[in-house]
Amino acid sequence: MTFKGIFPALTVVGFILAVWTLAVIPMNAHLTADQAQRDDMIITPEAPRERQEISGLGLALKNPAIIPLTYVQQRPRLPSPHQVAYEMYDTIFTKAPTSRKSLVYHAWVTLSATLLGFVIGTTLGVLLAVGIVYNRTMDKSVMPWAITSQTIPILALAPMVIVMLGAIGIQGLLPKSIISAYLSFFPVVVGMVKGLRSPDGMQLDLLRTYSASANQGFWKLRLPASMPYLFTSLKIGISAALVGAIVGELPTGARAGFGARMLVGDQYGQPMVTWAALFAAAITAAMLVAILSLMERRTLARMGMGAAA
């Protein structure tokens, strides 16, 4: 991202933070009021049943004293930004990375499955694309199924994959990676088919005048021509792979990884844990995409196609 590009992006972040901060008040007003009443504060209306009748915003306006308290609840419905930030700081920087309490530990669990799945998915995607471009039968048969595969909700498919692989003794990293691969191969197939077919008739004729072999045509023309398409696909693929790994952690009661943290936070009433995992996952995805963007710029610049990037 260029320096100039940072300001619009920060403006959006600032806006989201502002909306979030304001939303904390009405979202947490009722439970804050209940707690405050137990701590002998005077709350209007006094009866909890009556309070259910009015909105969170109305309740906060009637009892301005509870507004600061909505930001410091132990188990808020919506944690405030600073609570999430503290939870992230606490679990990333103050715990040993090998500890189960460390978010770095959980990040690594999810990241390793993501990267393995991404490698499997990308390899599969490139191989399928080569097959589709060079083989008429594969062109007719594979593409429709690749598209169909992506119409199946991954949330429905993931538990089946995990349970079935578990039944034949495959557990841990690989089942999650397979779900990652399942999500990440598709953009690679689509992008690479387009990229490998991007050389025009004239460029192909040129190779025919040299009586170049199909092999030479692939390595000297089709593959280099597909590079800009490949990188675009990889950036979509790696974020899909991360989502896949997290989804793979949800249905089985996995004990580690971002998915497990989100589930634990939800089930044990620790919203800060869920939110911290959510943001950590988003930051991880952003970093992965940023690394790929950097590789893209480097590669295309070296190939003299910097302007295309």
Added chain:
Amino acid sequence: MSLVISAANLDLTFETNDGPVHALKDVNLEINKGDFVSFIGPSGCGKTTFLRCIAGLETPTSGEISVNGMTPDEARRARAYGYVFQAAGLYPWRTIGGNIRLPLEIMGFDKADQAERVSRVLELVDLAGFEKKFPWQLSGGMQQRASIARALAFDADILLMDEPFGALDEIVRDHLNEQLLQLWARTEKTIGFVTHSIPEAVYLSTKIVVMSPRPGRISDVIDSPLPKERPLDIRDSPEFIEIAHRVRDGLRAGHSDD
């Protein structure tokens, strides 16, 4: 003089969704070694198709065609010709030197030979010093010159050019025409050149093949009396204007009967 390309009773029909298209009908032509032959005619007259037949990129429906005494397909596999397309078609990810090396790599020339040939043909098209530049750093005319260098790099005796200067402006085109003549004089290649510009055809050629459309056929073959040495102002000479007239008449005749 030895015969390099000969076509006899050549016919080519394309099957399209709108029915068959008769692209070439009864084409007879002989091209000798060292000839500069232009093919001129309106679009759809089959001039590019004929060039592609010589190159073995299209297969005639019937008739005989031989290149260096072989079928065009064999000649293509023997790398008998270099082909220059309408657009330069340089690979954007290769430098100018890398683009010229492309046919050499494919044909398996060794590294030292490749380097020597690249610098020699760059010199020939007046692009010495541009070896490490990428195509986007060059103007359109320079890119087209690089693509000619690419076609020259492996020393084929025949150079086939399909409207190579069609997309360039007139001043650049004049300049390139002059350079092409010098290059032809130096290398003594046999050149087949497709164009739709009458002055270009007359200025460059020793033999002008006038073609007409529907079906694509040869309506006139003119052997140019102009000397081999041709400064640009030869275009104002009476001989030049006379040949240009004959070409124009041939084109008009082709037009009137469709």
